[in-house]
Amino acid sequence: MDMTLGHGYDTFLLAPNVKHIYAFDIQEDAIESAKTLNASHDNITYILDNFKHFKTYIASCDLAIFNLGYLPKGDKTITTLKEDTLYTLHKLIEENIAKHIVIMSYLGHEEGYVEYLEIKNYIQHVTHYHVIISHVSHDPKAPVMFWIYKK
């Protein structure tokens, strides 16, 4: 699952390497942009919905990726919200739905920083998944990657 499709660059890289991708976004413009980029791929289901409703569409998956924040060159007020992200992450992990979860978290804006802190705090209490957190040295505002995978 690509939880935050955006312009579809992540999906574009994933599509040739996986069987099928379910790709979510709450913005129609993003989905249209991603469809154009991914016109050569026929293994993508586009879903115009909040990722927190993912269970309506899929019961389990190998990988769920989140590229948090707002659509580059889009409306900066439409951004991922910590409540939705934490709710969804909790479901994916507590119900063992995803084998792997990769999250790119952006610290440069206030909502993003709080979202990052809440993810970090929550996963410290998860015991049935391994967690790898990558930080870029010398740049405290650089994006942080969480790789969370089933033990």
Ligand SMILES: C[S@@+](CC[C@H](N)C(=O)[O-])C[C@H]1O[C@@H](n2cnc3c(N)ncnc32)[C@H](O)[C@@H]1O
């Ligand atoms: C940083 S962009 C994603 C970039 C994208 N993965 C790419 O490769 O171009 C974040 C996207 O998440 C979408 N988004 C925000 N909240 C969402 C939610 N609750 N459910 C689904 N998509 C959401 C935004 O509309 C935006 O397009």
